Amino acid sequence: MADEQNIVSAPRLWLVLARAYGSMVDFIERSINAQGLGISDFMVLEVLLHKGPLTISVIGEKVLLASASMTSAIDRLEKRGLVLRRSCNSDRRIRLVELTTEGTGFIEEIYARHEKDLQFVMAGLTDDERKTMYEGLKKIGLAAKVAVPTEKCKTA
Amino acid sequence: MADEQNIVSAPRLWLVLARAYGSMVDFIERSINAQGLGISDFMVLEVLLHKGPLTISVIGEKVLLASASMTSAIDRLEKRGLVLRRSCNSDRRIRLVELTTEGTGFIEEIYARHEKDLQFVMAGLTDDERKTMYEGLKKIGLAAKVAVPTEKCKTA
DNA sequence: GAATCTTATCTCGATATCGAGATATCTTAT
DNA sequence: ATAAGATATCTCGATATCGAGATAAGATTC
Numbered sequence: 001m002a003d004e005q006n007i008v009s010a011p012r013l014w015l016v017l018a019r020a021y022g023s024m025v026d027f028i029e030r031s032i033n034a035q036g037l038g039i040s041d042f043m044v045l046e047v048l049l050h051k052g053p054l055t056i057s058v059i060g061e062k063v064l065l066a067s068a069s070m071t072s073a074i075d076r077l078e079k080r081g082l083v084l085r086r087s088c089n090s091d092r093r094i095r096l097v098e099l100t101t102e103g104t105g106f107i108e109e110i111y112a113r114h115e116k117d118l119q120f121v122m123a124g125l126t127d128d129e130r131k132t133m134y135e136g137l138k139k140i141g142l143a144a145k146v147a148v149p150t151e152k153c154k155t156a
Numbered sequence: 157m158a159d160e161q162n163i164v165s166a167p168r169l170w171l172v173l174a175r176a177y178g179s180m181v182d183f184i185e186r187s188i189n190a191q192g193l194g195i196s197d198f199m200v201l202e203v204l205l206h207k208g209p210l211t212i213s214v215i216g217e218k219v220l221l222a223s224a225s226m227t228s229a230i231d232r233l234e235k236r237g238l239v240l241r242r243s244c245n246s247d248r249r250i251r252l253v254e255l256t257t258e259g260t261g262f263i264e265e266i267y268a269r270h271e272k273d274l275q276f277v278m279a280g281l282t283d284d285e286r287k288t289m290y291e292g293l294k295k296i297g298l299a300a301k302v303a304v305p306t307e308k309c310k311t312a
Numbered sequence: 313g314a315a316t317c318t319t320a321t322c323t324c325g326a327t328a329t330c331g332a333g334a335t336a337t338c339t340t341a342t
Numbered sequence: 343a344t345a346a347g348a349t350a351t352c353t354c355g356a357t358a359t360c361g362a363g364a365t366a367a368g369a370t371t372c
Contacts, residue, residue, distance in 0.1 A: 008286035010274035014180065016290055020297035021177040022220060024170065027300040038358075057320060064178060069359050071322055076358095093320045093367045118166035121299045125292055130164035132288045134172055136281055141176035143277045144183040194328075213350060225329050227352055232328095249337045249350040 017140075024121070031117055035110060040065060042114075044073055045082060045099065045107040053086070053098035082106055173296075180277070187273055191266060196221060198270075200229055201238060201255065201263040209242070209254035238262055 025039065032042050043063040048054065051062075060070040074097055077083040082103030085095040099107065125133070181195065188198050199219040204210065207218075216226040230253055233239040238259030241251040255263065281289070 007283050008290045010278040011271060013278060013281075013286055013290055013293075014274050016293045016297065017173075017177060017180070020293040020300070021173060023297040023300040024173070027303055040358075055320075056322095066360055067321065068323080068361075072358075091320085091368070095321070115167060117303070118170050121296060121303055122166040122169060124295050124299060125169075127163050129288055129292045130169055132285055133292045134164045134169055136285045136289045137169075137172045137176040139280050140277060141172065141179040143280060144176070144179040147183055147273070147277055196328075211350075212352095221328095222330055223351065224331075224353080228328075247338070247350085251351070 017137075027117065027121065028114065031113060032110060035106070037110070040069070040073055041077055042107075042110065044077060045103060046111055046114075048083065048097065048099050049104065049107045049111060053096045055094050055096060059097060077103070173293075183273065183277065184270065187269060188266065191262070193266070196225070196229055197233055198263075198266065200233060201259060202267055202270075204239065204253065204255045205260065205263045205267060209252045211250050211252060215253060233259070 029039055032039065037045075040063060044059055047059055047062045054062075056070050056074060057067065059065075059074075060067060065073060074083065074085065078085060081100055083097050083099055085097055088094045088096055122130070185195055188195065193201075196219060200215055200221075203215055203218045210218075212226050212230060213223060215221075215230075216223055221229060230239065230241065234241060237256055239253050239255055241253055244250045244252055278286070
């Protein structure tokens, strides 16, 4: 089905996209949960590893967490000694979050495995396929972000 | 970046996949939340609409919810009068869940809009692109489901 | 410099989800 | 028929997340 000449309908494509995403998340979680780390906390650490110290709200934008969720995420990581909050003299509203030495080693090792895992899962894709998927997914993501959903026709 | 000749790395492809998924979920939620319906509840109703009455565990497999989550999902929908649980004589462990008349009308209307929304967001994709993405996403999903994450090298 | 607006973070209460375990029922082997 | 195991659902407690509102500090306007 949906093989040779059949057109892939939007709902079918969305379904397979959602399934692929779900399987990927499961897969990634299986690797990460071993260290007692959730995906969100992992993403926070990863951002800090690759971008250096950042404010809580900037991290939140990168990992797509609301401010309330960020507060507890950083709380969790701080309690485990993986990050620390540092106050800033020039702007005292801000708390700059940075990895501790322990946190750096921790996330470096996990991320290295994570990257290998991703490469392994995507090994079956040719460069052309990757390119097409990359562009297509970007198109979808952008369209979804900009689009306004169909309104219910209200009689009022 | 990642344009003409550059190879799309696995992490980049995963990132854009995750972003596209997130934007799509937001988009779909914007449309569905208006009716005070969450994505999971929407999916439950949708499955019932297209497959007819099903047991709780079968629905759970289709919408990827754990049994505990299914119990409360069906509770929510039943409380709103959109579905009902029917006991089964041939197997009294089972509860067959079916749409009420009201539930049927409700989900039919919402799903029609949902389908239009999906088509709109994906309108920019050619048939070839859809096909490649469909196959590629299936590959990724399958690989992720089968794969065993890299193990941490334990010294024990 | 006081009033007002904006921004960054935190607190609180509500919710969806899950894992583990309880219960009831069905199935199978003896 | 009975025991043992499998299956379907539910209950309970824990968790991550969010929205709304509180607080504090910086920025702007008069």
